[in-house]
Amino acid sequence: MLHIIATRLRQGLRRQREPKANSGKSAVWAVILILLTVGLGCRERQLFGPTPQMEIARKFRIRVLLLKDIKTCTINVPSSFALATGPEQRIEAYFDKSECPIKITMSDGTMFFANRSFNSRLITILPDKPFVFQLNGRYYRGDLQLLLNETNLSEGPEGKSSAFRAINSVPLEAYLAGVVGSEMPYYWEPEALKAQAIAARTYCLYIKKHFGVERPWDVLSTQASQVYGGLEAESRPVWNAVNSTSGQVLIHTQTDGREDLFPAYYSSSCGGHTEDSKNVFGKAFTPLIGAVCPYCKDVTKANTLFWPTVQFDSSYVTERLAEKYPKLGKLGRIKTIEPTKQSKYEGFSRITAVKITDVNGKSGYLRAEDLRLTLDPSGKKFRSTACKILSQEGKFSFIAGRGWGHGVGLCQSGAQGMARQGKTAYQILGHYYPNSYISKVY
Secondary structure (H helix, E strand, O other): OOOOOOOEOOOOOOOOOOOOOOOHHHHHHHHHHHHHHHHHOOOOOOOOOOOOOOOOOHHHOEEEEEEEEEOEEEEEOOOOEEEEEOOOOEEEEEEOHHHOOEEEEEEOOEEEEOOEEEOOOEEEEEEOOOOEEEEOOEEEEOEEEEEEOHHHHHHOOOOOOOOEEEEEEEOHHHHHHHHHHHHOOOOOOHHHHHHHHHHHHHHHHHHHHHHHHHOOOOEEOOOOOOOOOHHHHOOHHHHHHHHHOOOEEEEEEOOOOOEEEOOOOEEOEOOOEOEOHHHHHOOOOOOOOOOEOOOHHHOOOHHHHEEOOEEEEHHHHHHHHHHHOHHHHHOOOEEEEEEEEEEEEOOEEEEEEEEEEEOOOOEEEEEHHHHHHHHOOOOOOOOOOOOEEEEEOOEEEEEOEEOEOOOEOEEHHHHHHHHHOOOOHHHHHHHHOOOOEEEEOO
16 A cells, blocks of 8 residues: 555645847857757756666666667667676676767677677666666666567577567656656646656556566557657756656545555547546546546647548558457458447537448447557547547548547646646646545655
8 A cells, every 4th residue: 555645636626148240250150059059949958967766676667668679779878888688687798988889789589789799688788877878869867678579489499589679777757757858848837747747657657566567668668658758858847847746646545445556647638628537448547537628728739629630541441450450350341430439528529439330231349549549550640539430432531620649637738728827736636637646655
């Protein structure tokens, strides 16, 4: 049981010097200064500053799957570093930063590293202070694990795989600095950034606890988990949000009376009302029941709040569904897609389940969010299921769409809207995660 040391967040909390161009040389320097300012984005980055929490036990770190099914990669470490093998991390070699960058390749179960070969299924790169490394041009904090890809072991004897995974083992707070700055603009209101930090910390620990034990990584670096950008996403406002909420997570009381974490989902813009998690992900949580959101409309850009029509050919729909869901592979060419369940709100509705029928009259059923991400895995065109479906002339059109994302939990644009009105991070979280509590786990 988590130790509660903070108060409950109750539902419905009260809302309570230009350069002188007197010479060609000065004009050139002015242009250079402007370009440098634009390029840096004025983000006050603390690149290569010390990485916090590196002293904690490795089992408490977050394992982020950065790359999978790769045969080569390039690393660059701005400090000296050690190379270790196996889960016990036996040190095999030391390298100086002058030896970087180093190209790593895999062949027949052997990893080639700086003209040296290693047969271990697990290699760990252990940078010295400030505990930073670069992988394929992007900087991250913590360590880098290179793990033989188990999915290829069936192709030959054990150890003969030709692909591997790249996993970042990083302390939680450093991980969050790479998430908050990727998931929310760093220049947004400090209280919105704090709310995002707490939600992201909660989500990460929930996923690690419930799924990380079954696999060699905890979370992905993409929107399939949370977007993690490493050092590029860091900035002073982001670190302030992470540090000022250090260790704080959201929990809820389960039906059996036990207190536990829950997956604190969030999305870009709910469009006016958040959704019940059971309708989208199939599992209910008391803080994820949906809430009215009059706040995101004043923050979200018009072409995001209301997105343009997106269209897919029936042959593409048939192929994608059969590939992703074998049970739907028994259907012929898809003829119609019809909503079977919808959540109705004032002024709009969100489709939560659909019936898929082929030209022969055979049917199958699917959650609407699964349909959306099957047809558009990026989610950048088919942005939400708050839309209408037209089936005509061998094409499917999704029209009158609004919002961006699954709509469950925190509405990020809504959080910014509330923060602009003077609401605190805790009031924001209390609105989007009703019946939740704040706990400080360390």
